[in-house]
Amino acid sequence: MEKTPDKISSSSEKNEVLNLKETELRLGLPGSEFLDKKATGFSLFGKDLKDENNKNIFSGAKRVFSDAIDGSNKWGLCTNRGSEVDLGKNDVLFSPRGANGGVKNTNILQSSHPAKEVPPQPVEGKKDENGSTASKAQVVGWPPIRSLHKNRLTTNLSRNNDVKGKSESSCLYVKVSMDGAPYLRKVDLKTYCSYAELSSALEKMFSCFTIGQYASHGLRGKEDLNECHLMDLLDRSEYVLTYEDKDGDWMLVGDVPWEMFTDMCKRLRIMKGSEASGLAPRVIEKCKSQN
Amino acid sequence: MAYSFPEEVLEYVFAFLSSHKDRNAVSLVCKSWYEIERWCRRRIFIGNCYAVSPQIVIRRFPEVRAVKIKGKPHFADFNLVPEGWGAYVYPWISAMVRSYPWLEEIKLKRMVVTDESLELLSKSFKNFKVLVLSSCEGFTTDGLASIAANCRNLRELDLRECEVEDLSGHWLSHFPDNFTSLVSLNMSCLGSEVSFSALERLVSRCPNLRTLRLNRAVPVEKLPNLLRRAPQLVEFGTGAYSAENQTDIFSNLVEAFSGCKHLKSLSGFWDVDPAYLPAMYYACTGITSLNLSNATVQSPDLVELIIQCPNLKCLWVLDYIEDAGLKALPSYCKDLQELRVFPSDPYGAEPNVSLTEQGLVTVSAGCPKLQSVLYFCRQMSNAALITIARNRPNLIRFRLCIIDPQAPDYLTLEPLDTGFGAIVEHCKELLRLSMSGLLTDRVFEYIGTHAKKLEMLSIAFAGDSDLGLHNVLSGCESLRKLEIMDCPFGDKALLANAAKLETMRSLWMSSCSVRRCPSSNVEVMDERGHPDSRPETCPVEKLYIYRTVAGPRVDKPNFVWTMDEDAVLRLS
Numbered sequence: 001m002e003k004t005p006d007k008i009s010s011s012s013e014k015n016e017v018l019n020l021k022e023t024e025l026r027l028g029l030p031g032s033e034f035l036d037k038k039a040t041g042f043s044l045f046g047k048d049l050k051d052e053n054n055k056n057i058f059s060g061a062k063r064v065f066s067d068a069i070d071g072s073n074k075w076g077l078c079t080n081r082g083s084e085v086d087l088g089k090n091d092v093l094f095s096p097r098g099a100n101g102g103v104k105n106t107n108i109l110q111s112s113h114p115a116k117e118v119p120p121q122p123v124e125g126k127k128d129e130n131g132s133t134a135s136k137a138q139v140v141g142w143p144p145i146r147s148l149h150k151n152r153l154t155t156n157l158s159r160n161n162d163v164k165g166k167s168e169s170s171c172l173y174v175k176v177s178m179d180g181a182p183y184l185r186k187v188d189l190k191t192y193c194s195y196a197e198l199s200s201a202l203e204k205m206f207s208c209f210t211i212g213q214y215a216s217h218g219l220r221g222k223e224d225l226n227e228c229h230l231m232d233l234l235d236r237s238e239y240v241l242t243y244e245d246k247d248g249d250w251m252l253v254g255d256v257p258w259e260m261f262t263d264m265c266k267r268l269r270i271m272k273g274s275e276a277s278g279l280a281p282r283v284i285e286k287c288k289s290q291n
Numbered sequence: 292m293a294y295s296f297p298e299e300v301l302e303y304v305f306a307f308l309s310s311h312k313d314r315n316a317v318s319l320v321c322k323s324w325y326e327i328e329r330w331c332r333r334r335i336f337i338g339n340c341y342a343v344s345p346q347i348v349i350r351r352f353p354e355v356r357a358v359k360i361k362g363k364p365h366f367a368d369f370n371l372v373p374e375g376w377g378a379y380v381y382p383w384i385s386a387m388v389r390s391y392p393w394l395e396e397i398k399l400k401r402m403v404v405t406d407e408s409l410e411l412l413s414k415s416f417k418n419f420k421v422l423v424l425s426s427c428e429g430f431t432t433d434g435l436a437s438i439a440a441n442c443r444n445l446r447e448l449d450l451r452e453c454e455v456e457d458l459s460g461h462w463l464s465h466f467p468d469n470f471t472s473l474v475s476l477n478m479s480c481l482g483s484e485v486s487f488s489a490l491e492r493l494v495s496r497c498p499n500l501r502t503l504r505l506n507r508a509v510p511v512e513k514l515p516n517l518l519r520r521a522p523q524l525v526e527f528g529t530g531a532y533s534a535e536n537q538t539d540i541f542s543n544l545v546e547a548f549s550g551c552k553h554l555k556s557l558s559g560f561w562d563v564d565p566a567y568l569p570a571m572y573y574a575c576t577g578i579t580s581l582n583l584s585n586a587t588v589q590s591p592d593l594v595e596l597i598i599q600c601p602n603l604k605c606l607w608v609l610d611y612i613e614d615a616g617l618k619a620l621p622s623y624c625k626d627l628q629e630l631r632v633f634p635s636d637p638y639g640a641e642p643n644v645s646l647t648e649q650g651l652v653t654v655s656a657g658c659p660k661l662q663s664v665l666y667f668c669r670q671m672s673n674a675a676l677i678t679i680a681r682n683r684p685n686l687i688r689f690r691l692c693i694i695d696p697q698a699p700d701y702l703t704l705e706p707l708d709t710g711f712g713a714i715v716e717h718c719k720e721l722l723r724l725s726m727s728g729l730l731t732d733r734v735f736e737y738i739g740t741h742a743k744k745l746e747m748l749s750i751a752f753a754g755d756s757d758l759g760l761h762n763v764l765s766g767c768e769s770l771r772k773l774e775i776m777d778c779p780f781g782d783k784a785l786l787a788n789a790a791k792l793e794t795m796r797s798l799w800m801s802s803c804s805v806r807r808c809p810s811s812n813v814e815v816m817d818e819r820g821h822p823d824s825r826p827e828t829c830p831v832e833k834l835y836i837y838r839t840v841a842g843p844r845v846d847k848p849n850f851v852w853t854m855d856e857d858a859v860l861r862l863s
Contacts, residue, residue, distance in 0.1 A: 141369040141776055141801070142751060143637045143667065143694050144725075146426075148452050148480065149584070 172262060178206050178239075178270035189262045195254055199241065206270065240271045298323075302331045311336045330354060337361065338796050340378055340402065344841040345386035357396035357421070358387070364799045364835055365749075366774055367401055368426065371801055371833070373816060375848040378402045379429075381411075382846075388415040396421040403427070409434035413441035420472075421447040428454040432462040432481070439465035447475040449502075460485035460508070466493055475502035479528050479559065484508040495520045504528030507561045512540050515547035526556040528582075533564030544570035558582035565592035575599035582607040584633050590616040598623040604660075605629040610646040610667065617650035621657020629663040630654055637667065637694055648675040655682040663688040670701040671728055676710025680717040689714055690725035696752040696777075699729040706730055712737030715745070725749035735759035739766020747772040760784035764791045774799040781830075782807050797837040804830045818850045 172189040185205050192198045241253040245264040253261070253268070305328055308314050318328040334357040337343060348355075362378025380402045387394055394416045404427045412419065419442045432455060438448060439462055463485040466473075473493065478485070487509070494500060500521050509530030518524070534540055544567065548554075554574045563586045578600040583593060590613045597606065597616075603624040608616075610632050620627055632650070636643045648671045655661060655678070662685050671693050680686075700707055707728040715721060715738050724745060726734070730753035738745070739762035746769050754760070761784040763773065773795065781804035785792070792798060806828065815822050816833040843853040 141371040143692055144369045146368050
């Protein structure tokens, strides 16, 4: 069951319990302890006076940006606290925010999402919840490798890890429609490596269509965002993500492994839950039971 | 004092001088040599596009046919220079269009090139022949289409590791049917598929084609068609080097490669299926340069290929080769001059391959001509570095990157000062050095004392105090480029060596402790705001100091400040 600590009602004790200090959205990069000393901490690259005696300037006080990297999946940023959304098991289609889908390896502020989101956990050499050893928090510019080279390795690595459905083409654009939206969008499935990334990207893309409803309903002070996604809460109606496969059938997103999905998906449709009966009965039931 | 050499004779003699240094020296002899030389200089090299303005160059050298310009500092390769910093080529091109109508060659490195620039150049220079763009960005495949369509005499189109916005592969089809002058085409950094039939026809009708570097999108089954049409190829880069199991692909490849009797350089090798590597063996006897930096295959397969190349001079490979693979080099590739080993998993916390300092030690011991090294590894020792230095005093370039910043000697846990000290002490001709690992001020003492020929030095996470930087600036007589990241160097060394800075092309310092800047012509990059707007104790983010006769930049973005707005023009 997905749980995202609700940042709206976050209290500092909650932060401590979940050790979210590092992931608290602040101006500045996680891991930069000097931020505490500044009144306004908008400081992307700079660092304060370094402790001259401290030779090991790498020990977490450096400006860093985090990439939660697990072995096979370079850009596979974990959703909250390291666990990937397992869409096979539950019917979550839009994850509660946690992942910055496909954020590029640039030294900018982590792409911010509205205040309640939790940026990915910076990993500093400790094992993440998946049990795999995460890599060290990175310093910009180190190791001195060109981005082109990095990108080549990324795709090579994932290919070498028995990724199925290797495609010859370099991008895979599919149309995405959302019921009630005036126009469609296109996404390149190749830029995502997991359902979590895709769903968060779609959320970003289509959130403008729910903002009006957002404003009118106001924020909900729920303690837990369960697996019903953000739009659900706001709108009181389900959205279900479906796709058309090679045979022309409309399928529920999330049943098959990601690579198989990208092979089979021809277009996506964000369906209103009321129309989705027969596709995702459990989702509807679950949300109904909350309301 | 009159002397009797007519100008024409001097011009004729000067024509034999190809090196820029020699040409510059000649121009300083006397005024008339300066005048003669400047009228007959055909090739110019501008190491920093902001060191001089197009107008000054054109005024001095009116008859130029070839320009080479470098833009952003080297650390831009590692994302340390923010977007929008500069290095735009357009002002250069538009100035040259007016003054150099017969320009033939443009070579650019780390510059921002727009489609507009490419279109302008393609339409303005009637005799344009050579375009080499290294690590450039800012253009799309539409710009390439203009080049293809309009440059009727084009010989070389070489895109090395550029970031191109790839709108489609259609650009290649813009080469006219009567275009036959192509000698070199490198499209390896592009993503989309070009029309294969257009490519085949292009290759067929260009009899002088020597270099063809394909992009990843060209599948391996198409290679035989191309190779058969261009058996005269000297340099070849494959696309993706694997396919679904089709047995005749292999035999076709063998046949095609064996027809290429002149191949000297191979590259490409994305998505390698090791089963296809042996197809190249017949072409390997002449190979001098092998770039396997995309080849994610294991050591035994790499070694099998490498040992087919007894004349190998230059090897670029991933660390999948491991120490075991490197051991093969002294026996099979005795002529090796350059070795680059890149990391396959630089961000992993644990090593994924068995590549250590031993690999490099072995190669240094057994390859007597080794002079250029770039090596990524995870452990190093002073003992190994000393051994390498003693084995190979002929090293010219030594770049060592130990992945973990400030990693000490893994055997003794001491800093690697003595190891690098040995390198600079023994390798008296060393031109370029990049260091890593745990390093104190002591290593800079050694460098200042011994590295007299050193021209470029790259340092990260090293040193204890300003004394380190001072030793380098005061001791390294030949230093031209210095780049420093994350070192505790501050103002003192810079202020004490301000004069030295004028003899250098550039100095880059990021994440150091510099607060005040020593002289004019200093750029400070700081996205937090003007340096003066912050407390005096707060160091600047990035400092880029370079000598210039062009005065302060007119194209600065809002995060760059030139520290002295009334920069005095100084002659270099």
